[in-house]
Every structure is written in structure tokens, then in C-alpha cells.
Amino acid sequence: MSTFEHEQVLIRTGQRSGLPIIVAVHSSTLGQAVGGCRVRQYADWRDALADALRLSAGMTAKCAAAGLDNGGGKTVVALPGGVTLTPSLRRDVLHDVADAAASLDGRYATGPDVGTTPDDMTVIGERTGHVLGRPLGRGGSGDSSGPTATGALAALRAVSGHLHGTPDLAGRRVAVVGVGSVGERLARMLTDEGADLLLSDIDPAKRALSAELGAAWDDPEQALTADVDLLVPAALGGVLTELIVPRLRCAAIAGPANNQLATPEVADLLHERGIIWVPDYIAGAGGVTYAVTVELQRGTADEGLGRVQAIENTVTDLLTRARTTGTTPAQAARELIERRLRTAATDPGRR
Ligand SMILES: NC(=O)c1ccc[n+]([C@@H]2O[C@H](COP(=O)([O-])OP(=O)(O)OC[C@H]3O[C@@H](n4cnc5c(N)ncnc54)[C@H](O)[C@@H]3O)[C@@H](O)[C@H]2O)c1
Numbered sequence: 001m002s003t004f005e006h007e008q009v010l011i012r013t014g015q016r017s018g019l020p021i022i023v024a025v026h027s028s029t030l031g032q033a034v035g036g037c038r039v040r041q042y043a044d045w046r047d048a049l050a051d052a053l054r055l056s057a058g059m060t061a062k063c064a065a066a067g068l069d070n071g072g073g074k075t076v077v078a079l080p081g082g083v084t085l086t087p088s089l090r091r092d093v094l095h096d097v098a099d100a101a102a103s104l105d106g107r108y109a110t111g112p113d114v115g116t117t118p119d120d121m122t123v124i125g126e127r128t129g130h131v132l133g134r135p136l137g138r139g140g141s142g143d144s145s146g147p148t149a150t151g152a153l154a155a156l157r158a159v160s161g162h163l164h165g166t167p168d169l170a171g172r173r174v175a176v177v178g179v180g181s182v183g184e185r186l187a188r189m190l191t192d193e194g195a196d197l198l199l200s201d202i203d204p205a206k207r208a209l210s211a212e213l214g215a216a217w218d219d220p221e222q223a224l225t226a227d228v229d230l231l232v233p234a235a236l237g238g239v240l241t242e243l244i245v246p247r248l249r250c251a252a253i254a255g256p257a258n259n260q261l262a263t264p265e266v267a268d269l270l271h272e273r274g275i276i277w278v279p280d281y282i283a284g285a286g287g288v289t290y291a292v293t294v295e296l297q298r299g300t301a302d303e304g305l306g307r308v309q310a311i312e313n314t315v316t317d318l319l320t321r322a323r324t325t326g327t328t329p330a331q332a333a334r335e336l337i338e339r340r341l342r343t344a345a346t347d348p349g350r351r
Contacts, residue, residue, distance in 0.1 A: 006053060007033075010104070014096030017089060019077055020045040023100050025108050026056035026072040029344045032106060033073030034132060034292060035059035036113025037097055037124070041079045048078030058259070059288075062281040064337040066289050067307075067314065070296070073108040075101070077115075094120055098127035106130060111291065118143060132291045141294040144287030147304065148256050149185035151286020151311045153193075155254040155278050156230055158315035162276070162323075163229070163251055167312065170194030173228040175250070177220050178235025179206045182256045186234060187213060198226055201235070225249055233257040233280070240277070245269045252276035254315070256284035267330035278315055279333045285311060 010023040022045075025033045035056055042048040052074045059072030077093055079085070085093065094116075101110050101124070111132035112118055121134040134140025156174070157167035164172075169190060175198040176187050183201070187209065190197055197215035199206070200223030210217040218226065220235070224244060231250035233239050237259030245266060252275060253260070260280045261267060270277045286308040293304040322332040 016092035022052045022076045024052040024056040027060040028071040031069040033071035033108045035074040036111045037075040037116045038113040039077040039115035045078040048076045052076040064340045066285040094123040098124040101130045102128035141291050145181035147290035147308050148182045148287035151308045152256045153189050154312035155283035155315045158312045159252045162319040174230045175223045175226045175228045176232045183234035233260050238262045254278035254283045271328040
């Protein structure tokens, strides 16, 4: 039997919406658990529960590795097939989520995720203060994709420093796969840095961006296996599979897409091929780092940005540790996370 490692899981039928509302608090060892609210269709509510368990554990890792004094949580609302969210049902769902978060007495704060927006967080904020990611001017820090892109750029600079002795990205060949909210911002930043860019997306309309930035364009399959210095997954998860690893021609991979590895073993396969993989929960931590610093810790925008840029130091330390101990960056990250959690559990004053 596998071990139940979550602190608390709340499952209830929403009083207004009648829909399954699931809030998983994986860990509050480092502080208040944070993690977004996902609203999407599931074939079975138990699949939504599995998602909440997995994603909340991922948030614990993300916060711990980013040096935040926060734990991991997640809300998932399981929409049955055929149910569409009318504006009034959406409002009911959001108020049900707010009440579920409020019932945890500050142990957990929610935020935007797949299927929810910063405006939805304003609606949740009508019933609880335990919410992050409201729009600017409405008590929140606004769209997280800018800070997420800044954090991913910091990770790429660290990789460049590790490989070439300088974080300067001018002239480095970089493939960005997925140019949505985060990928587009990152592509613009990389252009400003003077990188030699290849862009890709399943949406052909995004090709206009490559023309605007003077970047090359290819379909996602080709871009993933392009001969580049840095590969940046910025679309969906699961792109790094056992089948694709032998075909990769990049020196390193670092990007914001969540859950890039199809299986954990892919990290070892990449290591065997000499390809550096920066764990996604570190390269993609800019958004949560900024929101927590500005909204929960009441820091200034500059302080938030400074902490996001510090992802460069985190990745540099991680790659150095991995190199000196002969392990993978993923293993080095796991050890860093376990050390932080152990220290906080035994000596809460030394988080
Ligand atoms: N938005 C944030 O602040 C944030 C924070 C942390 C992590 N992330 C992660 O970063 C990734 C991108 O987030 P986003 O907010 O930019 O999403 P988005 O939906 O705005 O953009 C995703 C882009 O990827 C494209 N795409 C989808 N499937 C593709 C495929 N197979 N190949 C190539 N392109 C494909 C889409 O057409 C779209 O342009 C996601 O994995 C997300 O979970 C986002």
C-alpha cells in the first residue's frame, strides 16, 4: 500500500454548484500552503482527486526549491462531461471554492490555474482573503506570466553560465516550444538578450511572432529535436519521453512548462546523454515567487522581481552541486527540498 503523505484533503459537494470541490493540502511544514484552483472536465471525480494529490505535492517541491516559506496545496473542481460553466454556475463554483479554502483557517491559499483567471480570484476574494493572483488594482499582483518568463530567463542564464562560463545569452541558439502567455514574453526577452531564436507552436497563427522577432520557425516535433544550445519547453507537460531523448540535439533544457518529464526516469536518461535538465518546478517558479512576495509578504514589486531573478543563483548552485556530486540536477533538487523540509520540521525557527 502506498503511503498517504498529505496533511489534509477536503472533498465536498459544493453547496451552491453541486459539483465536487477538492482541496489537497500536501504540506504546510514551511508555512501556508499555496497552489492554484484548476477547473476542468474529468471522466470521474477520482481522476480529479488524483490530480489534486499530485499537483499539491508538486507545489510543495516548487515552494521549497524556490526558498519560499510556503507549502504546497491545490484545488480541483471536477466538471462532469457535458457540464458547461454558465456565468452563474461559474460564480457558484468560485464561491464554493472560497468557502472550502476559508474552512482551512489560513492553512491554504488558492490562486489561478488551468480553467481559472485573475478575475475569478476577485470573485473568490469576495468570501475569503486566502487567495492570490487577483488583478493589479484589485488587491493582487496581476498576470503571473511575466514573472514566470523572467524566472525562466534567469534559469537559462544560469545554464549558460554553467556551460560556457558566462550567463550572456547573445548568440546562443535557443528553441522555445510553445509561445503562449509565458513563451511569447520569454521569446521577447531572449530577443532583447541577442539570442539566436527558433520558435514553435501548434497554433500556426503564432508564426507571426517569429516574423516580428526575426526568429526562425519550425513545427513542434522538429523544434524539440533541433540542434540548439538551449531547449525551452513552454507548452504542455509530458514532452520529454523515453522515445524522444535519443533524438535530442540540445545541450540543456530549461523552461516553464509544468511536468515536462513523461516519467521520472527520463531525468536519468537525459543525464546519461550529457543533457542538462533543470527541473521545471525551479525554472517555472517565477510566478508563484512573485505573487507570494508581493501579496503574502507585502513586498514591493522590486523585491518580488529580485526574488524571481534569484532563480539564477538557485540554478547555478544546483548545477554546481550536481556536477561535484556526479548526480542529476533533479536528484540535487530533491535533496535540497528534503533538507529544507527536514530542517523546518525539526527546527521551525530555521526555515
Ligand atoms: N502562466 C504562468 O504563470 C505559468 C506559471 C508556471 C508554469 N506555467 C506553465 O507554463 C506552460 C505555458 O503556460 P502559458 O500560461 O503560457 O500557457 P498558454 O496556454 O498561454 O500557452 C501555451 C502555448 O502552447 C501551445 N501548445 C500547446 N500544445 C503544444 C504542443 N504540443 N507543441 C507546441 N506548442 C503547443 C499553445 O498553442 C499555446 O500557444 C504551461 O505548462 C503552464 O502550466 C505557467
